[in-house]
Amino acid sequence: MRDTRRVAMSDLGVWEIVLRLGVGALLGGAVGLEREYAGQDAGFRTHLLLSVGAALFGVISVGAFDDFITDGGSNNVTVDVSRIASYVAPGVGFIGGGAILKHRGTVRGITTATSLWTAAAVGLASGVGFWIAAAVATTIALVALAVLKPLSNWVDARRHAPATLVVEVNPSGDGAAVLSEIQTLALPPIKVTRLTPDEGGSLTLAIEFWTRPAQPVIDQLNAMLATGRGDIADVSFIA
Incomplete structure (x- = not known):
């Protein structure tokens, strides 16, 4: 007679499950706190829920199928503990795509x-009990997000060297027309455009670029906006 006793895939008690889900929530929430502090929409609660959800998938993978496995060849059930976990990455990719915006x-x-x-x-690492990997990954993530942020900002500032073009438009000039004329050039991406009326009827057109225009483009702008024109009073670049 065949022995049909269950072969346990894992020995997850109640407190072990609670611990794995709790650690997943704690570590994911720690990453989310930094994002919350940085003013991101996906902050503390989003990261915590995502992490605990992934941890639950991990716990299900390694501990939820014990009752379906028997010894002795009475069935042909084969359980791949990595199958559920493998679907976490595509699911998170869908969520992460919603956080990326072009502006x-x-x-x-x-x-x-x-x-x-x-x-x-x-x-997921917490859910399968891979504690060291989960803790180290959280530490590295927090260092990259918080500690290394000033270094990233410094490198970004040196690389992009943003600049603002300020054009003083005479009362007789048309600020919108001047802006349209400027935009015919091969300009770098524009961050902000402001057209502000001044006392006496003149206008101040300020165009803030994400990166400083190349020198040939600056020369073209200076030639186009030469102060000899009747509608332009002054042109300047502010670094």
């Missing part, structure tokens, strides 16, 4: 999308 010629939200992806991986 005014730039892409924003990539860091938050990657932090969501990391939080899911941390949660």
